[in-house]
Amino acid sequence: MAQARVRRPELAARFMEAQDAARLFRPGMTVGMSGFTKAGDAKALPRALVERARGEPLDLTLITGASLGNDSDGLMANAGVIARRLPFQADASLRRKINTGEVMFIDQHLSETAEQLRSGVLPAIDIAVIEACAIREDGSIVPTMAVGNSASFVQQAKQVIIELNLAAPVALEGLHDIYVPRPRPGREPIPLTHPGQRIGATAIAVDPARIAAIVVTNSPDSPSSVLPPDTETDAIARHVIAFLEGEVSAGRMTPQLLPLQAGIGTIANAVLHGLTQSSFRGLTMYSEVLQDSAIELLDAGQLALASASSITLSAATHERFIANLDKYRDRIVLRPQEVSNHPEIVRRLGIIGLNTALEFDIYGNVNSTHVGGTHMMNGIGGSGDFARNGELAIFVSKSEAKDGAISSVVPMVSHVDHTEHDVDVLVTEWGLADLRGLAPRERAPVIIEHCAHPAYRAQLRDYYERALLRGGQTPHLLEEALAWHERYRRTGTMQVT
Numbered sequence: 001m002a003q004a005r006v007r008r009p010e011l012a013a014r015f016m017e018a019q020d021a022a023r024l025f026r027p028g029m030t031v032g033m034s035g036f037t038k039a040g041d042a043k044a045l046p047r048a049l050v051e052r053a054r055g056e057p058l059d060l061t062l063i064t065g066a067s068l069g070n071d072s073d074g075l076m077a078n079a080g081v082i083a084r085r086l087p088f089q090a091d092a093s094l095r096r097k098i099n100t101g102e103v104m105f106i107d108q109h110l111s112e113t114a115e116q117l118r119s120g121v122l123p124a125i126d127i128a129v130i131e132a133c134a135i136r137e138d139g140s141i142v143p144t145m146a147v148g149n150s151a152s153f154v155q156q157a158k159q160v161i162i163e164l165n166l167a168a169p170v171a172l173e174g175l176h177d178i179y180v181p182r183p184r185p186g187r188e189p190i191p192l193t194h195p196g197q198r199i200g201a202t203a204i205a206v207d208p209a210r211i212a213a214i215v216v217t218n219s220p221d222s223p224s225s226v227l228p229p230d231t232e233t234d235a236i237a238r239h240v241i242a243f244l245e246g247e248v249s250a251g252r253m254t255p256q257l258l259p260l261q262a263g264i265g266t267i268a269n270a271v272l273h274g275l276t277q278s279s280f281r282g283l284t285m286y287s288e289v290l291q292d293s294a295i296e297l298l299d300a301g302q303l304a305l306a307s308a309s310s311i312t313l314s315a316a317t318h319e320r321f322i323a324n325l326d327k328y329r330d331r332i333v334l335r336p337q338e339v340s341n342h343p344e345i346v347r348r349l350g351i352i353g354l355n356t357a358l359e360f361d362i363y364g365n366v367n368s369t370h371v372g373g374t375h376m377m378n379g380i381g382g383s384g385d386f387a388r389n390g391e392l393a394i395f396v397s398k399s400e401a402k403d404g405a406i407s408s409v410v411p412m413v414s415h416v417d418h419t420e421h422d423v424d425v426l427v428t429e430w431g432l433a434d435l436r437g438l439a440p441r442e443r444a445p446v447i448i449e450h451c452a453h454p455a456y457r458a459q460l461r462d463y464y465e466r467a468l469l470r471g472g473q474t475p476h477l478l479e480e481a482l483a484w485h486e487r488y489r490r491t492g493t494m495q496v497t
Contacts, residue, residue, distance in 0.1 A: 002164055002216045005134045008208060016213040021161050022048035024212055028083075029126040030061040032153030034163075036310035036337065037090075037264050037289045038069035040146025042129045042163050043219040046072035050079040059083035061123065063113060065148020065309065065337050066264075066288075066381065067091065069222030077103055086122075087113045088379040099375045107369060110288060110382040111341035114152035118183055127212075128157035130204070133168040139208030140201070143176055143334070144168040145221055146310030151178050151204045151336045159212040166218040171325045176202050176334045181342075192345055195259050195286040196305040198333060223315040226291060229270040232398050235429035236267065237274025240354070240394065243425065243432050244280070255279075259286040261346075261386045262293070263355040264312065267396050269293045271354055276300050286349055288340045288382040290332070292317045298331060307333045309340040341382045346389040353386030357397040357426075359406075360451075361413045362444040362464060363474055364420035364435050366395050372485055373414025380417050387422045399428035399453040405493040409452040411463045412481035426451050440474040459496055 003012060022045065025031070035041025046068070049058060057080030067073065067090035074093030076082050085094065087108035097103040108116075116122045130150050134142040143150055144165055154160055179200030181187055192199050229237070247253045257280060262268040272293035275283070285294060285306035292314050297303035311334070313321060321328065339345065358377065360366045366387075367373075369380055387393035395418070397408045408428065420440070426433045431450035435443050448460045467475035484494045491497070 001166060005164055005166075005170060006214065007137045008135060008139050011135060011139065011208060011211060011214060014211055014214045016215060018044035018048035018215045019051065021045060021213040021215050022052040024159060024161070025049060025052065025058060025060070025127060027056065027058050028060070029058075030063065030123045032063045032125040032128045032149060032157060033068070034065065034130045034143065034146065034148055034150045034153070035068045036065035036146040036148035037067055037312040038222045038224065039310040039312045040131050040144045040148065040221065041068045041070065041072065042131055043070055043165065043217045044163055044215050045129045045161060046070070046076050049081045050075050053079040053081045057081070063087070063117075063122070063125070063149065063153070065146060065150070066110065067378070070219070088381050090378045095376060105376060107376065107379045109341070109380060109384045110337050111343065111385045114149050114336070114338040117152055117156060125153050125157040127159045127161060128153035129161045129163065130154060131163045131165050131168070133165060133172050134170050135162065135164070135214070136203055139211065140203035140205050142173045142203045144172055147176055147178065147334050147336050148309055149337060151180050152338065154204050154206050155180060157210065160206055160210050161213045161215060162211060163215050163217050166216065167220045169322060169325065174202050174329065175332060178202065178204050178336060179339055180336065181338065190339065190342060190344055192339070193348065195284045195307040195349065196333060221312070221318070223318065224291060224312050226269045226314070227266045229273055232429040233267055233270035234274065236396050236427050237271045239427050239432040240271050240396070241274060241278045243434065256282040256284070258350045258352050258391055259284045261285065261287040261351045261353045261390065262291070263381060263383050264289050264291065265356045267356045267398070268354050271396060272297065276302065278302075286340070286345070286351055288337055295321055298328065305331045305333075307335060307340065309335055309337040337382075341385040343385060343389040346386055350391035351386055351389075352392045352394065353383070353390040354394050354396065355383035355387065357395040357408070359408045359410055359413055360395060360397065360423070360426055360447070361410050362447050362460060363440045364423045364426065364443050364447065365413045365416050366418040366423055367413040367415045368417040370415035372489065373482070384418060384422075387418050392424050393418070393422055394425040394427060395423060396427045399430055399451060400456070404453070404455060405495070406488060407453060407456040407484065407494050409447060409456065409460065410484050410494075411460065412476065414482060414485045428453075430454070441468075455495070
């Protein structure tokens with residue numbers, strides 16, 4: 001069965017066990033692995049590298065599209081395989097290694113990694129490990145449920161190892177649109193003007209001579225762990241829908257809206273899920289990842305087409321998707337992440353970005369990545385690509401965390417990922433703050449009254465009113481601006497007791 005998926009006969013000699021392929025790696029190498037939010041990731045090589053590292057730490061620089069599934073990041077981090085990691089991760093064990101300084105983590109906008117590889121800012125890829133469902137007659141690689149940075153890794157790698165996953169149906173072939181921008185100077189505009197447009201090839205080109213090994217696997221992607229909607233996320237969704245309905249009523253958008261983007265995670269997924277209860281039809285998506293909610297909108301007939309770099313689904317939705325691939329084939333496009341997240345395209349299409357905040361402050365600055373200002377959670381992902389360049393940057397969050405001990409609305413965020421200049425709308429279960437056209441002194445009261453939990457509003461008002469007495473374009477009490485975070489560290493709550 002595996003041999004039938006390799007349509008270039010001479011490559012039959014490259015079949016190899018994962019343990020043998022792992023011997024191709026040397027300490028200090030830079031490795032590019034396929035995988036984007038648990039989809040399309042290498043399944044066998046990470047574990048083979050863990051076994052290899054029992055004899056000697058490999059200390060690899062590991063670059064992916066985004067997070068890996070199958071606990072691969074954590075296993076490799078604990079085994080000494082990873083010394084440096086970028087551009088995104090979501091593994092608890094790796095997170096601990098990052099926050100103790102044992103693994104150096106470069107948290108990047110997802111559109112930037114391929115550009116930095118191309119320009120030589122990052123070290124060149126020594127080995128690329130790419131999951132595929134087939135290899136064509138010309139040696140080109142047909143990806144599975146994600147494209148991520150795979151095309152750029154393959155273009156640059158000295159050696160390519162292909163994980164041929166028999167659990168991924170060959171019917172995925174044709175879903176992909178592989179377009180790699182040319183080097184600068186002399187680069188032409190990316191010729192994409194509509195989310196459903198195809199501008200590239202359906203497989204990743206590679207010189208067959210650089211394919212060093214083909215490792216056969218039969219493992220599905222890790223299922224999404226996104227939680228179902230709850231009372232708070234339902235309320236957030238209602239606020240967002242009402243806001244978008246207002247944009248249509250005001251004539252700023254048509255009933256088809258503008259293309260939608262939603263970051264990975266429970267809250268953004270729940271907001272998209274809420275759109276199934278809206279009157280919007282003929283919607284489009286131009287995002288980096290499609291979750292269960294996108295498939296629900298496609299099934300409901302509200303979403304006409306969707307473009308992304310990966311598809312990350314729950315087990316049940318994944319099974320339904322694979323069983324009905326023919327139904328989705330003409331309505332889904334999977335692209336390299338430097339195209340799905342490219343600022344040029346995001347600005348041209350006028351994306352509505354829906355992303356999640358850990359916390360935001362009374363002036364509209366957003367922290368998406370750091371707990372308590374110091375400890376990395378997952379990474380900025382693609383949120384910055386869309387917030388800075390889209391038509392609308394909407395950030396959503398529940399108003400409090402840890403059973404009310406933490407307010408998600410604070411006087412000053414403990415870490416800034418998205419400045420007030422890039423944030424248009426903030427939403428919690430209590431309401432929505434439209435910050436467009438407002439000066440800092442006008443934003444603060446709107447955010448406090450519409451987004452903060454009632455238990456924290458009086459504290460926020462008190463801080464803001466006293467800060468006003470000091471004056472300034474953006475009034476603050478610098479000696480108190482981060483006191484809420486320090487209070488939580490000392491006492492276990494941000495509440496003044």
